[in-house]
Amino acid sequence: MTSSDAARSEAAEPSSGGTVDGTQPEAEPGMRAPGQPTRRVMFALLLPLFAALLSISSVIVAAPVIVAGIGASESDLQWILTGYALAFGMGLVPAGRAGDLWGRRGMFLAGTGFFGLTSAAAALAPSPELLIVARVLMGLASSMLLPRIIGVIQQLFTGAARGQAYGLMATVIGLGVALGPLVGGLLVELAPEEYSWRLVFGINVPIGLLGVVLGVLWLPRRRAPRARASGNLRQLDPIGVLLLTAAIVLIMLPFIQLRGGWGVVAAAAGVLLAAGWVLWERRLGRRRPEDPMVDLRLFTLPSYTWNSAILVLYFLGMPAMWAVIPIYLQDGLGHSALTAGIVSLPSGLMVLLLASGVGKRVPRWGTRMLVLGSCTAVLAVLMLAGAVHLMGSDYGSLWWIAVAIGVSGFSQALLIPSAQTLSMQDVPEQMAGASGGVQQTVQRIFTAMGMAVATGVYFLVAQDHGHQQAMVISALLIAAAMSTSVLAAVGAARAAKRTR
Template sequence: MSADDPDEPPWGLFTIIVTASFMALLDTSIVNVALPTLSRDLGANPTHEQWIVAGYSLSFALALAAAGRASDVYGRKRMYVIGIGGFGLVSLLCGLSPTPAMLIAMRLVQGVFGAVLIPTVSGFIQQLFTGPPRSRAFGYLGMVVGVSTAVGPVLGGFLVSALPDYLGWRSIFFINVPIAAVIVPLALRRLPQDRREDRQNLRLDVPGILLVSVITVAVMLPFVLATSMARVSDAPWWLIVVALVGIVLFVLWERREDSAGRSVIAPGELVRTQSYVYGTVIGMFYFLGFAGFFLSLALYLQAGLGLPAWQAGLIQMPFAVSSAAAAARAGHWVNTWGRRLVTTSLAGVLLGFASVDLMTNLHPDSVNPWLLAALLLVTGGFSGAVITPNVALTLEEVPVSRSSTAAALQQTMGRIGATISITAMTLAFYASLPAVARQGGHAGGIENATYSGAFSMSLHVTEVCFLVAFTIAVLDGRRRRLQQA
């Protein structure tokens, strides 16, 4: 079987590599629904909660550029095995954590291994598939993302509800261990080695990686720290200036090294690839609006409405199921509709979240779970037709030899967006609550309408970000039509 033969796409190998995405994303979605139980058992406060969720995204984004580059330089197979093995081991340590501080530390390490793992998936798809099968592979990858998101809240809710508090939340990390134990030997035996000629002219570009890391931390850290401060203004917002300086230095360094013919992580040919630039920015704003939604929804359903974890998970499930189904088909649709598919889907997602916001405001004292589930079902279908088609369109003109680096830079922007989203939506949620709730009092004595208002406030972040992503997608669609004219 040839990886270059579009008539014989290696779907068996695809199954092995996408397991990485399933495991990493399952862990993220499970944590959200288990957060209230975890907090009670460990005595965690809202600041701990935020670091448990956002800390993973912070370290993930920090390590992505280096991990993606290492995959292109040292080989995707090697980095995949390191990533999935390390992820499984650290998941075990997360589950054994006796304190919030240790759990936060392990989540930071887990994010690093997630960063090592994930860029190899897109890189392998670029390497093993060509033509329409590549688009289908990205579509199936999106389906796996949706399935992991669907299974996560339900499985997490079941485990948390069925097991004692001290064991229920720990089991959400333990389930990664057998998955890693099965996949590591399979990957060692079956995944192909990178062709040496694809790697011979590449180098790590350590200064470029360090500058990207500084920029990433400087952008994300103020948002991560904001809710732990007495006032939002006390957060180190001056780091944004550091990020801007870092961007200037990064651009100057990359241009100088690229002009001298040396290998860099952001070569001119990549930056000048408009499909890559537009798609990366669209993805960043998408995750800015999307990533924090399910955390604020979980807080609203459990802390505000007092629903058990399993019921909160079931309400979220329709979104993920329809997202998975749409993503599987979107790999076929994108070949026909191109950027129009992403633009239309973004409009649908924006309308869906606005409808949830409207329902929350019209019925602040109680929410019909069936209506909420129905709205999430429709919204999830549109969401599934955004993520993987956008990835396919973003990477379609990127050379295979740079695919992991390009995917890592793209995902770094997405992780920055995700972390800011989680922080901004959590901040908007808790800032709208009385002090007793912000200090961990949650539902005790506080009216449901108060939590409805907090949830609605967090949704405003989503709506603004999706509007920006939709606008950029429209501009890219117009650019593509002019090119084809």
């Protein structure tokens, strides 16, 4: 039996919806059996995630008001925007492992409450320095949410129901990214100037409080498996946590602030530390198989490796597109933050209409939807480049940009639930949080890379050739980056065919 077959055989029993020791979850009274995504469970899980994602894109739109309101420098603003992403990436894998060991429900509730508290701290921050600290803490709180959600979905749902649950998660991801500019624009336009940017953070406080209440009421309690009951600090793998955290910080810093030669040195050191982390995890796994933070046998599962690659490569371009579009609409065309938010609505609408239904069809059509979704993503960015090019003629209109954004939403609705569901189909339930954390961590690194390159190219071209040319070139660069996800989707389809 190969290592891939062994890992798949380990995955078979947990994926049935039971716990690691074969016991079934103890649900709240009135809840349906595992495998059926009840609305209230999914609502309790996804409401805090929506707030966390909303906080990313809404803050980008509110950036000019933040600078004026709190007196932030350009360097301060960069850390306010990116410190969140850095902390989010650092915390994902350790938080995922901790939830796998000591219980996902409690970690999820703690993360939701912490996110609400840190959002309040950001809204009340009296100085740029304290706002940066609050944003970093918000990122750490957010990192406690996403691996929990993936782990709980793996525990509670099976088959088509699991695909539907991941489809709902993809819907929330798409809506959070798409509606963030609109919400931020509305607050900036309608609220008093001295309070508007504070409301962008403060809106998370009641959502966090509601999320804790709903989580306590609706998330099922599960009898802890014996492996979790004996969980301790050693099983959290502190050396692995330190190695991976340092590697992530050093790899992401050049794409956030550290430029030039020192940035290259930091990135190289980060890659070496990441290699050291892999060696440590492999050595620890051979000595004590239950102790590594991440079981490296995950990467012998073709379904996990190929579909995670699709998501990572897709996120290399998609968030970068959302980063440059508001800049072009506001700085290049002179539109308001509210208008920039309205133009983004077609994407959220497409995700809202399609993602959940796509999730239910993943068992039958998943690989085909992967290929179609990745191809459509590239097409959407090319359409965006064409729409921007037309802005210099009599045929130019914001409607063409909105259409391209709508096509992007269509691709997202096809690709994210399909790849997420297929990537986790063979993952053992007891590894779900850590595997989701690894997946999301690499996505955050590639997101930071894509956004840094796209925005850097945009501003460089805009200085000499104007915003229109900068947007066209940035869109073509993003399309080239996202074309790699097409190759990964074809590879995933072929691997799935060989497995069948």
